[in-house]
Amino acid sequence: MNKGCLGIGVVIAAIAVLALIWGSGVYNKLVSEDENVARAWANVEADYQRRYDLIGNLVATVENAAEFERGTLTDVIEARAKASSINLTANELTPENIQKFQQAQNELNQSFLGRMNFLQENYPQLTATEQFRDLNAQIEGTENRINVSRTRYNEAVNQHNNKVRKVPNNLLANIFGFNPKAPFSSVSGAEVAPSVRDEFNKG
Template identity: 45%
Template structure:
């Protein structure tokens, strides 16, 4: 019996490590699914913003036909922003940075467009314009909420893979710390869409 005791102890330790490792793995997969789901909501919110731009441009062009350069910059920024898609299962810091920069350019172009609108009182008085702007304001608020929720979903995952002894299993399974969506200058200060309406 004594000669089998070390083998039995090793077997018990191995089973314990296996159970701990499999439990850890399943927990990380669950957290990754939460992150993926929340990221899809972030992208959906930005897509809603992008979808409103053609309506806004259509209304604006009737009143501000001489602002073609500004319109062109908005169209180009929208095209670039919608071309960058991120696989939620592989949100790398580099890809997240590309997405943030593209959306920041979109925000910057829209800020310039809103500044143009200030020169056209008739445009600001248009009911269709007001309706689109109100929708836009709601979308900007939703973007902020979904970004915050995405960042919140990152915390339990990062805690799980970085704490000892889980970090040992994380290195074995290839799980790494994930990046948050930190706002850039152009993103964190989203344009106050309704400001032009309130001034009217």
């Protein structure tokens, strides 16, 4: 074998090794970004689960108040069941699925918080209890946690999508099935504050 062929072989081998190193680095970064999105989504779901659990506490609290009619919580219970029935994995974070999830959560939020405000206005003997005050504080904290988790999820999605869509990373992303994820965005009508009394009287 002459020196020319040997030199070409060395160059090709060096290019192949560099390509392998580059490809491995890109792949590992894509995996990390994908895992970050999955973790951020799990945190979103965990905070929504916290709210579901608090709604159960609300039901138990108001059902123990003799003056309060249990039927007024029907919509809250139904909205809770609907919201908890939509579960997404990290591979299902498409715009359509995120919209369905968010719509269900929005309906639950309006129903839940609307009735909480109604209780505070119309049942002072209930809102004066320590249990109800503690529950109210937990709800406020939970809503803040949900907002933080959604913001962090959107940050993780933005970082992931930048990685999988930019050249040359997108070449390997397409080969290995790393797809863009859908961020949270406000649902239609979210810019208008709901009427608490109207929400309560829907049922």
